[in-house]
Amino acid sequence: MMDSLRTFMDEMLDDQGRKEGFISDLLANLKTQPIPTLEQAQTGYTTVSNLHGIFYNYDASEVTITYKVVPDMYAPYTMSFRQFEVVLEGLLTSRRNQKWQIKQDK
Numbered sequence: 001m002m003d004s005l006r007t008f009m010d011e012m013l014d015d016q017g018r019k020e021g022f023i024s025d026l027l028a029n030l031k032t033q034p035i036p037t038l039e040q041a042q043t044g045y046t047t048v049s050n051l052h053g054i055f056y057n058y059d060a061s062e063v064t065i066t067y068k069v070v071p072d073m074y075a076p077y078t079m080s081f082r083q084f085e086v087v088l089e090g091l092l093t094s095r096r097n098q099k100w101q102i103k104q105d106k
Contacts, residue, residue: 004065005077005087008052012091020095022049027088030081033058
């Protein structure tokens with residue numbers, strides 16, 4: 001069964017565009033709460049990707065990922081900051097390995 005975490009990971013592993021900077025920003029947000037913006041107030045998300053809204057609950061140290069394209073298509077996924085850090089580090093490592101393999105194959 002698909003959920004917002006799986007669709008988020010698929011989006012981040014998609015080789016279209018540069019995602020390393022975005023993932024690094026997500027990691028930085030775990031350590032330091034960003035200054036609230038008008039967009040955050042309007043969307044309710046701390047940050048957004050093309051397909052997902054990500055809400056950081058700093059009081060509970062939790063992150064909720066929501067698939068924002070079609071509401072209720074995939075269930076939101078909530079995890080601890082620590083778990084999200086592991087997911088993000090894994091995504092960065094996988095993206096680096098994919099690029100290395102592509103360069104080696106040429």
